[in-house]
Amino acid sequence: MREMDSYIARSLWQDRMFACLGVLCTVFGLAALCALLVKLALDGASRIDWQFFFSYPSRHASRAGILSAWVGTLVVMSVTFCTAIPLGIAAGIYLEEYARKNWLTHIIEVNIANLAGVPSIIFGLMALGLLVYLLHLGQSVLAAGLTLGFLVLPIVIVATREALRAIPTEIREASYALGASKWQTVWHHLLPYASGGIATGVIIAMSRAIGETAPLITIGALTFIAFLPPSPVSPSPPFLSLDWLHSAFTVLPIQMFNWVSRPQQEFHLNAAATGLVLIVFTLSLNALAIIIRYRMRRRIKW
Amino acid sequence: MQDQYLLENRAGDAPVLETSAASPAHLTRLKRVRWREWPIEMLLFGAAGFSILINVGIVGTLIYESLVFFRHVSLWDFLTDPLWTPLFADPHYGILPLLCGTVMTSLIALAVAVPVGTIIALYLSEFASPWVREAIKPVLELLSAVPTVVFGYFALLFMTPLLQKFIPDLPGFNMLSAGLVMGIMIIPYVSSLSEDAMQAVPMLLREGAYACGANRLTTALRVVFPAALSGIGASYILAISRAVGETMIVAVAAGMQPNLTWNPLKGAATVTAYIVQVSLGDLPHGSIGYQTIFAAGLALFLLTLVFNILGHLLRRRFREVY
Amino acid sequence: MADKLSRATLVKPSSRMAAKAHLEPVENLFMNPEAAPAGHVCKASVRNLNFFYGNNQVLKSVSLDFYQNRVTALIGPSGCGKTTLLRCFNRMHDLYPHTRYEGEIILYPDGINIIHPDTNPLEMRLRIGMVFQKPNPFPKSIFENVAFGLRLRGVRGSLLQDKVEAALNAAALWEETKDRLRESAYKLSGGQQQRLCIARALAADPEILLFDEPTSALDPVATARIEELIISLKSRVTIIIVTHNMQQAGRLSDFTGFLYLGELIEFDRTATMFTTPAHPMTQDYLTGRFG
Numbered sequence A: 001m002r003e004m005d006s007y008i009a010r011s012l013w014q015d016r017m018f019a020c021l022g023v024l025c026t027v028f029g030l031a032a033l034c035a036l037l038v039k040l041a042l043d044g045a046s047r048i049d050w051q052f053f054f055s056y057p058s059r060h061a062s063r064a065g066i067l068s069a070w071v072g073t074l075v076v077m078s079v080t081f082c083t084a085i086p087l088g089i090a091a092g093i094y095l096e097e098y099a100r101k102n103w104l105t106h107i108i109e110v111n112i113a114n115l116a117g118v119p120s121i122i123f124g125l126m127a128l129g130l131l132v133y134l135l136h137l138g139q140s141v142l143a144a145g146l147t148l149g150f151l152v153l154p155i156v157i158v159a160t161r162e163a164l165r166a167i168p169t170e171i172r173e174a175s176y177a178l179g180a181s182k183w184q185t186v187w188h189h190l191l192p193y194a195s196g197g198i199a200t201g202v203i204i205a206m207s208r209a210i211g212e213t214a215p216l217i218t219i220g221a222l223t224f225i226a227f228l229p230p231s232p233v234s235p236s237p238p239f240l241s242l243d244w245l246h247s248a249f250t251v252l253p254i255q256m257f258n259w260v261s262r263p264q265q266e267f268h269l270n271a272a273a274t275g276l277v278l279i280v281f282t283l284s285l286n287a288l289a290i291i292i293r294y295r296m297r298r299r300i301k302w
Numbered sequence B: 001m002q003d004q005y006l007l008e009n010r011a012g013d014a015p016v017l018e019t020s021a022a023s024p025a026h027l028t029r030l031k032r033v034r035w036r037e038w039p040i041e042m043l044l045f046g047a048a049g050f051s052i053l054i055n056v057g058i059v060g061t062l063i064y065e066s067l068v069f070f071r072h073v074s075l076w077d078f079l080t081d082p083l084w085t086p087l088f089a090d091p092h093y094g095i096l097p098l099l100c101g102t103v104m105t106s107l108i109a110l111a112v113a114v115p116v117g118t119i120i121a122l123y124l125s126e127f128a129s130p131w132v133r134e135a136i137k138p139v140l141e142l143l144s145a146v147p148t149v150v151f152g153y154f155a156l157l158f159m160t161p162l163l164q165k166f167i168p169d170l171p172g173f174n175m176l177s178a179g180l181v182m183g184i185m186i187i188p189y190v191s192s193l194s195e196d197a198m199q200a201v202p203m204l205l206r207e208g209a210y211a212c213g214a215n216r217l218t219t220a221l222r223v224v225f226p227a228a229l230s231g232i233g234a235s236y237i238l239a240i241s242r243a244v245g246e247t248m249i250v251a252v253a254a255g256m257q258p259n260l261t262w263n264p265l266k267g268a269a270t271v272t273a274y275i276v277q278v279s280l281g282d283l284p285h286g287s288i289g290y291q292t293i294f295a296a297g298l299a300l301f302l303l304t305l306v307f308n309i310l311g312h313l314l315r316r317r318f319r320e321v322y
Numbered sequence C: 001m002a003d004k005l006s007r008a009t010l011v012k013p014s015s016r017m018a019a020k021a022h023l024e025p026v027e028n029l030f031m032n033p034e035a036a037p038a039g040h041v042c043k044a045s046v047r048n049l050n051f052f053y054g055n056n057q058v059l060k061s062v063s064l065d066f067y068q069n070r071v072t073a074l075i076g077p078s079g080c081g082k083t084t085l086l087r088c089f090n091r092m093h094d095l096y097p098h099t100r101y102e103g104e105i106i107l108y109p110d111g112i113n114i115i116h117p118d119t120n121p122l123e124m125r126l127r128i129g130m131v132f133q134k135p136n137p138f139p140k141s142i143f144e145n146v147a148f149g150l151r152l153r154g155v156r157g158s159l160l161q162d163k164v165e166a167a168l169n170a171a172a173l174w175e176e177t178k179d180r181l182r183e184s185a186y187k188l189s190g191g192q193q194q195r196l197c198i199a200r201a202l203a204a205d206p207e208i209l210l211f212d213e214p215t216s217a218l219d220p221v222a223t224a225r226i227e228e229l230i231i232s233l234k235s236r237v238t239i240i241i242v243t244h245n246m247q248q249a250g251r252l253s254d255f256t257g258f259l260y261l262g263e264l265i266e267f268d269r270t271a272t273m274f275t276t277p278a279h280p281m282t283q284d285y286l287t288g289r290f291g
Helices: A002-047 A067-098 A103-117 A120-134 A141-165 A169-177 A182-211 A214-218 A252-260 A265-299 B002-011 B015-019 B024-070 B075-080 B096-127 B130-145 B148-166 B175-199 B203-211 B216-227 B229-245 B248-253 B271-280 B288-321 C015-020 C082-089 C121-127 C142-152 C157-170 C190-203 C220-233 C246-252 C270-275 C280-286
Strands: C042-053 C056-067 C071-075 C099-107 C128-131 C208-212 C238-242 C255-260 C263-269
Touching: A002 A265, A002 B096, A002 B130, A002 B148, A002 B175, A002 B216, A002 C121, A067 A103, A067 A141, A067 A182, A067 A252, A067 B024, A103 A141, A103 B024, A103 B288, A120 A141, A120 A214, A120 B024, A120 B229, A120 B271, A120 B288, A141 A182, A141 A214, A141 B024, A169 A182, A182 A252, A182 A265, A182 B024, A182 B130, A182 B148, A214 A252, A214 B271, A252 A265, A252 B148, A252 B248, A265 B130, A265 B148, B024 B288, B096 B130, B096 B175, B096 B216, B096 B229, B096 B271, B096 B288, B130 B175, B148 B175, B148 B248, B175 B229, B175 B248, B203 B216, B203 C128, B203 C190, B216 B229, B229 B288, B248 B271, B271 B288, C042 C082, C056 C082, C056 C238, C056 C255, C071 C082, C071 C246, C082 C099, C082 C208, C082 C238, C082 C255, C121 C128, C128 C190, C142 C157, C142 C190, C157 C190, C190 C208, C190 C220, C220 C238, C220 C246, C246 C270, C255 C270, C255 C280, C263 C270, C263 C280, C270 C280
Parallel strands: C056 C263, C071 C238, C071 C255, C128 C208, C208 C238
Antiparallel strands: C042 C056, C042 C099, C255 C263
16 A cells, blocks of 8 residues: 555656656747847847848948848749749649559659758759759849749648648539539639648748748859849830849848858847848748638638 | 548549540530640649659759769768868868768757657647647747748857856857757757657557556656657657758858867868858859869768658658557 | 345436535445445445536436446446446546546445545556557557556566466466567457457456456457456456447346436346346337437
C-alpha cells in the first residue's frame, strides 16, 4: 500500500515537472519571437518616417531610405505572383483531380517533394545559370520574380491539393450526376469550395517570397539602386510597356542585408527599420492566413 | 488504403462520360465535351510537369557549371584539401572548411531545436488543453515565417552581444550565435510536425497505457513517442535539411572566412555563406573563382537530397503504420 | 430470498438528490456488502451513478453490485451507456474534458469511492485493469508489453521475468510466444494481440478486470479462445464485461445488467434473466425485438 502511494506521488511529481518544462520551452520559443520584435522595434522605430520610405539609399545613413527597395519588392512580387499562382493551382488541380496513378504522376510528385526540400540558395544558382546567362534575362526583375515563383511553387501546389482533398467525393458525384463535365465540376464546384485553403497557401507562399534574400543575391541583385524601374504605363502608344521587367532592382531584404553588413552603427539602425517594415509585412500576411484558416474551419463542416 | 481507392476512382474520367446511355446524339455531345476539354487537361498536365523541368534545370545547371570547375580541379583535391582559398594567389579548392562550418552551425542549431521542439510537441500534444494547443501552435509557427535576414540581424546585434556578456572574448562573428538563432528559427519545424505525428497516434493506444496506471509522462515518452517515431524522425530530418541550407543567418552572423575548426566560438564560412560572398563580389562569370560556387552548390544539393530522401522514406513508413 | 436479488427499479431519484449524491451517500440496503446473495462477496457497489458529457446525461442514477470472482455482463443496445459505465471504474473519462461524475462507486474491501474527486485515478487504474474493444498493444516487444505495468510499479530483474511469464501463462499465450518474446507485438495475430492485452492487464494482479467488448474485432475461433480464457480467469479476479452479443453474455456471465438509454432496467442472475426476465423491455431486447 505504501509502495502504491509513493508511486502515485512520484507520478504526479513527474507530470508536474514535465508540464513545467513544457511551459518553459514554449515560453522560450515565444520569448525569442518577442525579443526579436522588441529588438527591431527599439532599434528601428526611430528611423521610420516619410523621408525613410521615399528616399533612395545613400552614403549618409541618416539620409538613406528604402524607396527603391519596397518598389522593387512590389514589382518582383507581382512577377512571382503571376508565375507561382497559376502554375501552382493548375498543377494542384491536375495531380488531385486528373492524374492517374501511374509512374509519370509518381515522378511528378517526387519532383515536387524534392523542390520543397531544396535550399533556396540552390534555386538562386539554377536561376543564375539558366535564366540569367542561358536565357539572357540578365539580372532583372523578371529573372528575380521567376526565381522566387519557382521557389514557392511547391507551397501553392501542396495547399491546393490539400484544399481539394478536403472536399468530399459526394460533391463531385453530385456534380457529375447532374451531367457536368470534369472541368465544369472543377471550375464551378471544387475551386470555389477550395478557395479558402488555396488562398491560405498563396498568402503563405507570398510571405515566404517577400522575405527571401539568398537566391536574389545569387542572381546578382544590386544593393545600391538609386532609381525606380520604368513605369508600366507610358504616355505614347502602345501605352503599356514591359521595360520594367528588364530593369535592375533591389528588394527590402537585400537592402537590409546590405546595411547590416556595414560596420557603421547608423546603418544598423536603417537595417532595423527595414527589418521592421519587412516583418510587419510578413507577419500580417501570416496572421491573415491564420484568420482565413480559422474562419474556414468554423464555417465549413462537411 | 481506402484513400488510395478513392483517389484512383476519382482519377479516372468522370463517371458520366463512361456510363451514360447509348443514344447516339448523346454520345456525340459527350465526345465533343471530352474533346473540348482535352486541351484543358493538357494545360494542367503541363503545369504539373513543369516541376520536373525546374528540377532538371537545377541538376543540369549545377552539373554543367561544376564541370567547368572540375576541369581545373580534381575531385580528390576538392574533397580532401583542407584549404578553401579560391580567391588567393595560390588557390586551394578544398570543400572541407566550408562543410565544417555548415556542419558546426547545423549541429548547434539542432542542439537547440531538437530538444526544445520535441519537448514543446510532447507538451502541446499530451499535456496542454486543446484550447492552449490551438492558440500556441500558429504563434510558434510565426517563428519560421520571419525572414531569415531579420534573424541574421538578431543574431549579430542581439545574440552575439548577449553571449559576449558571458564569454568576454567572443568575436563579433561566431558560429555559436548564428547556430543558436538558427536553432530558434527551426524550432517550429520540429515542434509542429512532431506534434502532428503525435496527434495521429490513436487514442486507443494512450488509453491502454493509462489503463495500466501510467501517468502522462510515461504515456507520452514510452507509448506515444515510440508510436510516432517515424513522423518525429521526419521532422528532425526536415530541420537538418533547413539548417544545412540556411544562408542569411550564417552569412550575417558567422562571418565569411573559411575556417577548418570545430570551435564554435570562432567565425567560419558555411557552404551557403561562401556562395553569397562570391555572388556579392565582382568575379566575372566563367572564371574559375566564379565557377566554385556551382561546385559548392552541387555539394550542398547532394547533401540535402540525401536528407530529403531519408525524410521521404520515414514519412512513407509513418503513413503505413496507421 | 437467498437466490433472489432485489431488482433495480426504474424509479428515478429526484434530481436534487442526484446532484447531492456524491456529498451525502444515500443510505439504503445496498450500502451493506453483507446484502450479497449467499456465497457471494460484494466487490464493488455502484450507487446512484450519474454521468454527463457536457450537458448530456449518459448514465441516469444507476445502482448495482458486482460480486467477487464472478463475471458480470453489461448488455443493452448501442448507446445505452454500458461502455460509459465500465469506463467509470478506472476513471477513463478523466482523460477527456467536459465529463462529470455524480454518485459513487465503492470498491471493497476498503470502501474507497472510485469516482470521488479526491481519489487518484492512477491508484484505481493500478488496481483495476482494462481490456479494450480493439487489441491495442504498444509499439514494443511482446515482453515489454506485458512488463509495462510491472515496470511502472518498479518490478525489476528476475521477478519481472517470472511475472511476465506467469501473466502470459494465465492469458494462455506463453506456449505461442515463449520463443519470440523480443519480437514486435504487432507481429501477432489479432486474437493473440488481444490475449497479449489481457496478459498485460493481468500482470499487475488487478482486483477487477474490465472487458469492453473484447471480441468485437475478432473472428469466431479467436473469440472462443478469449471466452475460455475469461471463464478460467474467474478464480483470480472479478470480471465486468460489456458485450453487445447476448449469447456471449449468456455463456460467460454469472450476473447480467441490462441498460437502456442510460438507465439500469434489470439486474439479476444471468440464468434467471435469460429465462424469466422480470421487465417486459428486457424480454423484448433478449428476444431481439429491438436493439
